[in-house]
Amino acid sequence: MERKWEKVFNILSVGEYPPFFTSNQKFKLRRYASKFTIKGGELFFGDKKAVKSRDEARALFNEFHVAPNGKHLGIFNSRRALCAKFYWFGMTRDIEKWVLECNECKTRPLTPAQIKIKRLAQNPPKIKRGVLNKKVEEAKKLAAYAAVDYHVKDNQIVGIGSGSTIVHVVKRLAERVKKENLNVFCVPTSFQTRLLIQDIGLKVIDLNRHLEIDVAIDGADEVDSELNLIKGGGGCLTQEKIVASCAKSFIVIADYRKDSSALGEQWKKGIPVEVIPMAYVPVSRAIQSxxxxxxxxxxxxxxxxxxVTDNGNFLLDWRFDQEHNWSAVNTTIKMMPGVVDTGLFINLAERVYFGMEDGTVKIRDKNML
Incomplete structure (x- = not known):
């Protein structure tokens, strides 16, 4: 932790890179460091002080985990108290781990959230060994089940994404609705998803009736280390982005093949761009130029x-040949006349669940970056 902070501090204060850094590594460091500022000689992530070491983080946890009245806070309240003032790498994971390890908290019954976290950490489900496509499907199922079990509650409106991974989400949601008698309404992101939800017997609702969604769960074609996504391989990117933007919490599920350090590392089919039919040639030329x-x-x-998309539009697939500032690229392309939206999902995902090849579930949270 200390070494990474030192790199960020040096690039912000004196513009100094570590020795032997390649141009690509320098670009990534500059991009990451742009999220931080230096105030009074200290590093800040927004208005949150960056914690320099794991020991300092543990000391802060010990301080904030116990309320003034002596009561020990749970995972959610401990995380909320610390995240309001501080930031460090992996803080969500650390807080969850330390609460579960607290001797005082061990004497109290675990909350449902703590039980699920403990099960994921100690007893990850195992996938069956077999051919590649079977492993991939099992990985998708693991991610989908983890997301539905952890994030979906009774009396919620749930956004349901599109694609092959979402089949497992809908199946698991239907199982829980039947078993736990949940009252859940689903907002689909495509015609195909609507049919899937209806066929399995779940309740469908539209955004014109309820503008606010409690949680949206969707897949991704690729996820980078900063939770930037490429979506739209199935052609439903615009409705998916609308639903995601209306959700209080946007959760992404994917198998291990979609986990990348940078966009384009795994996904080679390009970034989809939905365009009005008459504009596809001008937009294509503008992007390439x-x-x-x-x-x-x-x-x-x-x-x-x-x-042809569900909205009656065409799709361009932009195969880029270098790294970019994806936030700036997304904004620029969306401003081109005739563009409906892009498959770049920037600053939308709160958490990603990756079903891994070894049968575990890997979690990447925005508070862990």
Whole structure:
């Protein structure tokens, strides 16, 4: 932890890079350091003080975990108290671990959230060994079940994404609704998802009736180390982004193949861009002119001509050839006349569950970055 803070501090204060850093490493460090500021010789993440060491983090936890009345706070309240003032790498994971290890807290019954976290940490479900596609499906199922079990509660409105991983979300949600008699309404992000939800017997509701969604769960084509996503491989990116933006909490599920340190590392099919049909040529040329790479019209497989989205639009797949500032790229492309939206999901995901090849579930949380 100390070494990473030192790198960030040096680049902000004197513009100094570690020795032997490549241009790509320098770019990543600059991008990460841009989230921080130096105030009074101390490093801050927004208005939160950056904690320099694990020992200091543990000392702060010990201080904030016990309320003034002597009562020990649970995971949620401990995290809320600390996250309001401080930031360190992996703080969500650390707080969860330390609360579960607290001798005083061990004498009290675990909350449902603590039970689920403990089960994930101590007894991760194992997938069956077999062919690759079976492993992948099991990994998707692990991620989906973890997300539904941890985040969906009674009397909630739940956004349901699109794609193959979402099948497991809908199945698990239906199981819980039947077993626990949950009252849950689902907001679909595509025509296909709507049919899936209806066929399994869940309640469907639209955004024109309820503008606020409690939690949205969706898949991704790729997730980088900073929770930037590429979505839209299935062509539903615009409705997916609308639902995600209306949710109090946006949770992403994926298998281990989608986990990348940088966008484009695993996903080679490009970033989808939904465009009005008459604009696909001008937009394609504008993207290529400003950012390089190739932006090609996505052609259909089972019909003649291009893919048509649920909104009646076309899709461009932009295959980029270098790293970019994705927030700036997303804004620039969206401002091009004729663009409906992009498959870049920036600063939307709160947490990602990766179903891993070894049968465990890996969690990446925005508070752990």
């Amino acid at each position: 400003q950012f390089g790479g190739s932006a090609d019209l996505r052609m259909a497989v089972s019909k003649a001509g291009p893919v």
